[in-house]
């Protein structure tokens with residue numbers, strides 16, 4: 001990515017929840033969406049796109065699990081409604097992925113637009129709301145972070161798609 005204007009989803013400091021690990025994970029999700037955008041633009045083909053969708057689903061689930069665990073540990077009162085938002089997105093992502101695989105008509109841009117809008121609104125809406133509670137509770141994300149980073153590295157190395165957008 002040489003030109004800023006070519007970036008589909010640009011990270012902004014406005015999206016920060018003031019918890020580094022969570023911001024880093026959100027940035028990875030943004031990167032995966034950018035990667036999908038590039039792959040679609042370059043007409044990389046079904047295999048590459050399916051690989052990115054798989055990574056997106058896997059990483060999203062990992063990330064949600066972390067958030068939910070931290071909220072649970074912090075006894076965050078809005079845990080249930082937050083989890084419901086996560087469940088809805090996973091369901092929607094599943095529907096969109098299946099639609100992509102079953103239908104000929106390209107739905108990539110519909111999907112990209114939806115995911116970008118969802119992620120931005122979710123981070124700036126409900127994610128920012130847990131920030132104070134989580135920071136006050138204090139927590140350890142070290143173990144999770146190590147595990148998630150190792151898994152993601154393995155996922156990136158095993159697939160060529162990650163190089164596409166760099």
Ligand SMILES: [Fe+2]
Nearest residue numbers: 067122126127
């Ligand atoms: Fe969330």
